[in-house]
Amino acid sequence: MISRFPGLFKFRGVASPRNHRSFHHHRHPPPPPAPATMSDLRPPEHQVAGHRASASKLGPVVDGSGLFYKPLQAGDRGEHELAFYEAFSAHAAVPPRIRDAFFPRFHGTRLLPTEARPGEPHPHLVLDDLLAGLEAPSVADIKIGAITWPPSSPEPYVAKCLAKDRGTTSVLLGFRVSGVRVVGPGGAVWRTERPEVKALDTAGVRRMLRRYVSSDSGEVVDCALAAAVYGGEGGVLSQLRELKAWFEEQTLFHFYSASILLGYDANAVSATGVGGGVRVKLVDFAHVAEGDGVIDHNFLGGLCSLIKFISEIVSETPDTPPLGP
Amino acid sequence: MISRFPGLFKFRGVASPRNHRSFHHHRHPPPPPAPATMSDLRPPEHQVAGHRASASKLGPVVDGSGLFYKPLQAGDRGEHELAFYEAFSAHAAVPPRIRDAFFPRFHGTRLLPTEARPGEPHPHLVLDDLLAGLEAPSVADIKIGAITWPPSSPEPYVAKCLAKDRGTTSVLLGFRVSGVRVVGPGGAVWRTERPEVKALDTAGVRRMLRRYVSSDSGEVVDCALAAAVYGGEGGVLSQLRELKAWFEEQTLFHFYSASILLGYDANAVSATGVGGGVRVKLVDFAHVAEGDGVIDHNFLGGLCSLIKFISEIVSETPDTPPLGP
Structure with missing residues (x-):
């Protein structure tokens, strides 16, 4: 091989x-x-x-x-x-x-x-296990990069990936949402189905990122947890910005087709309005290439785009913590 | 039409x-x-x-x-x-x-x-005329973005661009050098030829960006003007970073296949070691698309990659101004 x-x-x-x-x-x-x-x-x-x-x-x-x-x-x-x-x-x-x-x-x-x-x-x-210790893990898997194929890939593989990337939001947004799971206050779980998630357009991605920080497990998108999960010290946005600073410098690896996995404890966040073990992790490294002294502009660009989407959700929602159940 | x-x-x-x-x-x-x-x-x-x-x-x-x-x-x-x-x-x-x-x-x-x-x-x-007023303009044209085709482009156009982008450094570096002209101390002009510039690999791009700020019009690459042209207040790097800050926020336009044009006055820089009317401009907008509320992650990623290349040249060269002719 x-x-x-x-x-x-x-x-x-x-x-x-x-x-x-x-x-x-x-x-x-x-x-x-x-x-x-x-x-x-x-x-x-x-x-x-x-x-x-x-x-x-x-x-x-x-x-x-x-x-x-x-x-x-x-x-x-x-x-x-x-x-x-x-x-x-x-x-x-x-x-x-x-x-x-x-x-x-x-x-x-x-x-x-x-x-x-x-x-x-x-x-x-x-x-x-990146979700270990979370009592009620709400999870999002977001594949980063407009280009999901290492540049040295053979032509048929490029064509296959490109068709998929153009059919999803990857090319347009620099990322696509691969899956979301949200735990509601009563423990009810809402999750994406594969066909639905594949067909997401820009508006759908925005709705999904809002849905991920909504307290209701039904279809109500209230962004009640946006300040606690996305905002604040240790929140998703702050962690993504730290990651971005590294990607502006690091030239070791190019992370084609890798995902950012977001996780938080829905119970803890709903109860306290803060904390909740917010996690931001990179996963899926089957297509990583050597950086050879060049930054991973493709991952960085998609990361910046994701940061913009999330920062807009934070800035348009009030930062008063939600009340306990 | x-x-x-x-x-x-x-x-x-x-x-x-x-x-x-x-x-x-x-x-x-x-x-x-x-x-x-x-x-x-x-x-x-x-x-x-x-x-x-x-x-x-x-x-x-x-x-x-x-x-x-x-x-x-x-x-x-x-x-x-x-x-x-x-x-x-x-x-x-x-x-x-x-x-x-x-x-x-x-x-x-x-x-x-x-x-x-x-x-x-x-x-x-x-x-x-972006070069008006420069007595001895040294110029570089750098096409920004790993993807040079607007996502809504028809398939044959995408295939044509992609083949070109993969054949140059665009996909790998997020930008490619389209042309360089350098005026030496005696007024001698060195410039790239089309076939040579098309075949540039990563090392070639690095050499070209060093060549652009070298005082000699021959093949000597001394980076003597790097501090004056790329570094310092008002230099290329500082201007590129200001542009980057805008691209992290702006969602109005996506600049597919646009170029950054760099210009400076070789006579002024060589004589004084500073100033020299360093210019950083965007040009070529035949493939701009509406941003629709999404950042131009493709241009931004390429811009960050270019910034990294240029910052490495600045940091590896001494910042003492060159002597006059």
Whole structure:
């Protein structure tokens, strides 16, 4: 299997996984304890985009102890994502604050049984469960960048991605919403369906970003949580701006087709009007390319566009915290 | 002729040029005085990109009194660029400082004879000559954006642009250098040739941006003028950052396939090590689209990438002013 980005494997001190066909290499932090029993593994209930683990499909699982297991994707994507995590985890030029605040921590790989392929253990990336500790996680998955294909991609792949990017808001807005899950005050969950989310236009994206910070689980879009989740110190906007400052400087990686995952605890925010463990994380690195001394203008542009959308929602909503339930 | 962006003609108070087939409408600032004689018109000697006016081709001309006449392009491009200038000139939401600092002033249109089509006057946009007043203009034309086609473009046009964008540095860097002209101390002119400039890779772009601020007209790249031209108050970097701040906010226009034109007076900079009338201007608006409340993430991303390239050149060169000749 030939990686489209062989150079990605050349980062300091990290051998290519192609030289380690067993995924049980021990070059990483000590491997995490195995899940208590395999039966602890289950699809994350908060997943809003991507394949869901089932009898017919591989998908991520969590073990309830704070770890997230992502099956290595087919083709060279899985190897590529693994190579990224290895390089990124070890890269001396990545500020620790950026790594800790905005990326899932990488704990190596592990062979796990899967429901889809019984008796055939599959290699998984072991990562932090980004939503661990949130009682009632409201989640949004936003794919960043007008261009979702690494420039060195072969023509048919470019054409396929471009058709999808033009059919969604990616080209026009520099990002697209891939999925949203909102927990209402009574615990009722509202979530996007795949066809609906694919067809979103600019107005739909704006509505979805408002919907994400609305207190009602029905169709009422009141943006009652906008100030607490998007605004303020530690809010989404402040975190996105910190990320933006790094992207204006960093020339290590180009994050094609990666997503920003937003998360907050709907219970905590509704009760207190502040805090609520607001999280901003980057995920999905199967198409990361080396930066080669050039900034990731594509991710940065989309990030700036997302910041503008969110800042408009914050500025048009009052910043009085919502009352408790 | 159907514009691909009919909405562009709907800006406040500006009628569509399609309703004014004569280009002698008088809705603008008073028309400038006609050139003293038509024989005053000549191709600008400092032009570094685009078609050059000749017996076989339409191209821009200047009259030596500070005006630049750009022939309306064929198809709907010409109408489209005119519509942009009309809308932009009149738009209340464009900060006057941005309009004055970064755009050529628009003086309406004028029918002019051309060498290419004698006896058949052609409509021209009348604009400020952005290089007027520079004794020895060193010029760079840099096309901004990884995507050079408005998203609503038809498929064959997208495919054509994409092939070109992938064949140049546009996709990878978010910009490409379209042409450079440098005047050396003795007045010797160094300029790029079309095939050479089309084939530039990342290293070539970096070399070209260093070449642009080098004092020697030969192949020596000393970056002697980097501090004076790129750095300091009023330098290119400071102007680009001001432009960036506007692009982080403005949602009026999306500048597909537009260029940033850099200019400075090589004589003044070489003699004094400062000043030299450093200019940063946007040009080429045949593919501008309405912003519709969304920022131009594509232009902004490319602009940030260019800023990073130039800031690296400034920081790696000493800021002592060069000695006079």
